[in-house]
Amino acid sequence: MLDVKTLRGDLDGVAAQLRRRGYELDTKRYQALEEERRTLQVRTQELQNERKTRSKAIGQAKAAGEDIQPLLDEVSALSDRVSEAEEGLAAVQRELHEIHLGLPNLPHPDVPDGDDESDNVPLRHWGEPAAFDFTPRDHVALGALANGMDFEAAARIAASRFVVLRGPVARLHRALAGYMLDVHTREHGYEEVYVPYLVAPQTLEGTGQLPKFEEDLFAVSGDHPLYLIPTAEVPVTNLAGQQIIEAAALPLRMVAQTPCFRSEAGSYGKDTRGMIRQHQFEKVELVHISHPERSYEALEELTGHAERVLRDLGLAYRVVTLCTGDMGFAAAKTYDLEVWLPGQQAYREISSCSNTEAFQARRMQARWRNPETGRPEPVHTLNGSGLAVGRCLIAVLENYQEADGRVRLPEVLRPYFGGAEYLS
RNA sequence: GGAGAGGUGGCUGAGUGGUCGAAAGCGCCGCACUCGAAAUGCGGUGACCCUUUACGGGGUCCGGGGGUUCGAAUCCCUCCCUCUCCGCCA
Numbered sequence: 001m002l003d004v005k006t007l008r009g010d011l012d013g014v015a016a017q018l019r020r021r022g023y024e025l026d027t028k029r030y031q032a033l034e035e036e037r038r039t040l041q042v043r044t045q046e047l048q049n050e051r052k053t054r055s056k057a058i059g060q061a062k063a064a065g066e067d068i069q070p071l072l073d074e075v076s077a078l079s080d081r082v083s084e085a086e087e088g089l090a091a092v093q094r095e096l097h098e099i100h101l102g103l104p105n106l107p108h109p110d111v112p113d114g115d116d117e118s119d120n121v122p123l124r125h126w127g128e129p130a131a132f133d134f135t136p137r138d139h140v141a142l143g144a145l146a147n148g149m150d151f152e153a154a155a156r157i158a159a160s161r162f163v164v165l166r167g168p169v170a171r172l173h174r175a176l177a178g179y180m181l182d183v184h185t186r187e188h189g190y191e192e193v194y195v196p197y198l199v200a201p202q203t204l205e206g207t208g209q210l211p212k213f214e215e216d217l218f219a220v221s222g223d224h225p226l227y228l229i230p231t232a233e234v235p236v237t238n239l240a241g242q243q244i245i246e247a248a249a250l251p252l253r254m255v256a257q258t259p260c261f262r263s264e265a266g267s268y269g270k271d272t273r274g275m276i277r278q279h280q281f282e283k284v285e286l287v288h289i290s291h292p293e294r295s296y297e298a299l300e301e302l303t304g305h306a307e308r309v310l311r312d313l314g315l316a317y318r319v320v321t322l323c324t325g326d327m328g329f330a331a332a333k334t335y336d337l338e339v340w341l342p343g344q345q346a347y348r349e350i351s352s353c354s355n356t357e358a359f360q361a362r363r364m365q366a367r368w369r370n371p372e373t374g375r376p377e378p379v380h381t382l383n384g385s386g387l388a389v390g391r392c393l394i395a396v397l398e399n400y401q402e403a404d405g406r407v408r409l410p411e412v413l414r415p416y417f418g419g420a421e422y423l424s
Numbered sequence: 425g426g427a428g429a430g431g432u433g434g435c436u437g438a439g440u441g442g443u444c445g446a447a448a449g450c451g452c453c454g455c456a457c458u459c460g461a462a463a464u465g466c467g468g469u470g471a472c473c474c475u476u477u478a479c480g481g482g483g484u485c486c487g488g489g490g491g492u493u494c495g496a497a498u499c500c501c502u503c504c505c506u507c508u509c510c511g512c513c514a
Binding site for chain 2: 037038041042044045046048049051052054055056057058059060062063068071072073074075076078079224244365374376
């Protein structure tokens with residue numbers, strides 16, 4: 001949610017910034033609604049004040065043993081007028097609130113303009129795409145070779161866009177997640193958290209998935225309206241929701257490994273082969289709850305923490321700054337990490353690190369106490385994959401394959417395999 | 425799943441349908457006392473929103489929602505949550 005004070009004070013400025021990311025705000029309608037709201041609110045509060053004062057007087061008169069009937073007659077109609085005013089105000093406020101919930105975040109000034117991913121700006125590279133003296137297989141072929149990746153079984157017991165991993169491949173998957181958690185908790189100072197995978201609608205509203213993107217989610221049938229989380233960002237960031245955090249406690253850094261569930265509606269033709277785009281995948285997620293003035297330093301740090309994993313694994317990657325048109329709804333600035341996949345001869349997204357500034361914090365009322373003002377103010381929230389485990393599995397398989405189809409293990413993963421050099 | 429108890433400010437915990445955003449204690453902040461600290465005394469100390477250049481003024485909030493009433497923390501309905509006992513279970 002944007003700051004309503006900014007919206008009121010600089011509506012055209014806000015509209016211009018939203019236009020950068022392709023969002024057209026109807027400023028005339030907004031202005032009109034806002035004026036209506038102001039009038040109604042002032043009027044409503046006056047009426048409430050009158051009712052309060054008069055009711056108090058009745059109480060006093062009664063206590064004094066006076067006849068209160070004349071007073072009662074006098075206020076009899078007032079109550080209805082108050083309710084009427086309250087309802088009118090509530091309706092306008094609901095309408096404004098809906099608009100507010102639908103507005104995407106403002107892009108940071110540094111974010112390049114653009115329409116889609118082709119306008120993203122590469123920032124830096126690390127490592128060189130692996131050279132093979134044979135034609136590298138993709139992960140589907142490698143997985144089949146090891147009898148460790150079974151899409152048919154998954155389709156049989158669930159649906160397409162699921163996978164069953166077996167044996168060494170399943171173990172590699174677990175090792176990757178374990179390794180990431182170990183690095184982030186031991187060396188980067190994150191607190192490991194275990195969170196619900198089903199969350200309430202207001203939680204998804206807090207991070208921005210609802211109300212606009214319900215079609216991307218899986219809802220669960222039952223007595224409670226619950227959704228499967230599309231990312232651990234949702235439950236973990238919301239841990240700060242409805243809280244007032246003392247300044248000394250900032251920043252909070254949390255890491256969680258969770259499955260992520262996405263309906264992938266609207267991506268029917270895309271990445272149908274293999275594990276690239278699944279309805280369920282595992283991710284190790286990093287979340288920062290930051291002091292507002294330090295959130296951009298935090299974004300660099302967080303991105304660095306995700307990069308660290310790729311470097312440790314010896315995987316070539318690049319960092320790109322997303323353009324205004326490719327950024328997520330809640331983000332003010334996003335870096336994507338793209339790993340080299342020999343099977344596709346392309347860099348593919350493996351992590352996305354964003355600063356949402358106060359956008360999510362306002363929605364979920366995540367605040368800190370500013371010692372300078374003594375008042376609660378919104379924190380800044382950041383999140384990033386550190387990393388997407390499924391895609392990381394693909395990257396390791398494809399980058400570490402040898403001519404005979406065997407897969408060598410990156411040094412840092414060998415302790416998770418009893419020191420073995422090869423996956424088996 | 426069955427039976428019962430309860431959800432009040434940072435915490436503990438009072439609260440009669442009427443001047444209650446709410447006693448008291450603790451905690452925290454300021455001041456006084458002190459060389460300093462402790463103890464003590466005095467004062468202050470919730471969130472959200474509207475309005476105002478400012479000083480200030482006003483409204484809402486006692487788990488959520490709805491109702492009764494001139495007036496609801498207090499009465500009624502409903503949902504959620506917590507605790508205790510029983511059952512069941514990883």
